[in-house]
Amino acid sequence: MKDIILKAENISKQYRLGTVGTGSLVHDLNRWWHQIRGKDDPYLKIGDTNDRLTKAESDYVWALQDINFEIERGEVIGIIGKNGAGKSTLLKILSRVTAPTTGSIKFGGRVASLLEVGTGFNGEMTGRENIYLNGAILGMTKKEITAKLDEIIEFSGCQRYIDTPVKRYSSGMYVRLAFAVAAFLEPEILIVDEVLAVGDSEFQKKAIGKMQDISKTGGRTVLFVSHNMVAVKQLCSRGILLENGTIVFDGGIDQAVERYNNDNVLIGSFVSWPFAVAPGNSNAKVTSIELIAENDEFVIENDFKIEIKYANLLDAHTLNVSVSIMSDSDQYVLATPHLERSAQEVGHYKSVCTIPANLLNTGTYYFTVILVGNNFEIITQLDKIVSVEIGEKGIHRKNYFGYWGGIVRPYLNWSNQKIG
Structure with a gap:
């Protein structure tokens, strides 16, 4: 016999976009009239699914639907x-x-x-x-x-x-x-x-x-x-x-x-959104994210950049961008926030972070981008939104291409001297 401690049956949660409640006295009275007669709420039959990247066609949205x-x-x-x-x-x-x-x-x-x-x-x-x-x-x-x-x-x-x-x-x-x-x-x-x-x-x-x-x-x-x-x-x-x-x-x-x-991973090094559905809120939106390397060569020996474009929609808004990198085995490699936070005018901006050469090992890496606003409010968090496959030319280790473990593989300075 199963020892069930929690059971959820047909759980759904609906919200009205914008104002709380129905926003209409007529709707409120209609809802009340259905309730006292034991009828279903007529406004539960209206609503969109909760897809963040599409424009709503209704004033109602299902945050959850039919959870069992x-x-x-x-x-x-x-x-x-x-x-x-x-x-x-x-x-x-x-x-x-x-x-x-x-x-x-x-x-x-x-x-x-x-x-x-x-x-x-x-x-x-x-x-x-x-x-x-x-x-x-x-x-x-x-x-x-x-x-x-x-x-x-x-x-x-x-x-x-x-x-x-x-x-x-x-x-x-x-x-x-x-x-x-x-x-x-x-x-x-x-x-x-x-x-x-x-x-x-x-x-x-x-x-x-x-x-x-x-x-x-x-x-x-x-x-x-x-x-x-x-x-x-x-x-x-x-x-x-x-x-x-x-x-x-x-x-x-x-x-x-x-x-x-x-x-949930976009296999590719570039993503952009039409402004109407760009992730964010009424204060700011991310419009594109791109990984850039010279001659499109993503290899250990080259620097490459992540470029985030965003729109600031609020005057005197303090914004900054943070980037996290995960390995293909879901290991957290590093996080790098842009620490210079300053008030910005309304307009379009670009933040660029350089990932130095001889840092990441070969393999696939996923990038999470976070746009942060006033009072460190997370405006949007785009998990594993772009990815890249890092290879190598073999410049430093010549003809040896055997296994080299680790997430990072920096090219460190060594010296050799005779001591006897």
Whole structure:
């Protein structure tokens, strides 16, 4: 017999674009009249699928549509998909932050979630007080929370500031304490969104280890969302792949990641968008991304460049671009943000980053581009949007073309001298 701890049946979530609600008194009255007669909401029959790159033909959009799955006790599930696929919306519904438009969810235990920096915390209260607050929300007694208090504080690494109001915490400290609270107060279901990316690499490893521990030894269920496929494969045994608000794959994690990579990577060194559908928002949009090499030779011995063109639509807008590189085995190679942030006038701009020669080894590499605006708002994140195959001429190692391991392969200076 399966021990099902969470079951989602026909979950859908619809939003109206623009203003909240129907935006019309006539629509509101019509909706109310259908509801009191036990009829379906007439406006649920209107709507587009949630495709970020197409222009909407309706005022309504389905963020999720017809989501069905069962999760057994102790399973660790990776929920993956590109930005806008519906991952965070699904987790908010599972965490009861928002209600589904249609469908139902059945739980077999307490749920703790870590969705966004600051979710569930009161900024005016101290770290210690917030631990007790969150434990009470989970239905724990003060005695039960006190028994876990020292472990939570130690794991978070916030001992020095535990009696300071959390509004003074950095985003990294916030996440450390919030994760420790969620993990140590023993929920049967732990839901973790991409918020862990805010923490440093040491804490991310620590958090993944803790999630592995609570699933294997505690028999608790973990739902994990991340764009870091290495972490997903390390932690999860099963993957659910979302695309435009629907489940397109549910199965083994290796197959889910492979499907994600195949579906979401543009094999090629150039991409551009018509302005009307260019990724971004009303403040700024990315219009093209291109990898450029002299004579189109992408080889170890040559520099090459990544060129990002974007439109700034907001006067005195502080913008900058960040680029991350992943290997074909989903290893994070490097990140390189343009650190010079300055206010820009409305207009079109180009950012160019040079990848120096003798840095990357041979192989295929994928580039993620992030456009960042005022207050470090992520305007758009384009995961693995372009790729390149790096070869070599053999200038430095002459006639030897055997295996040379490693992601990077710098040409370093060596000296040789007789010492005896």
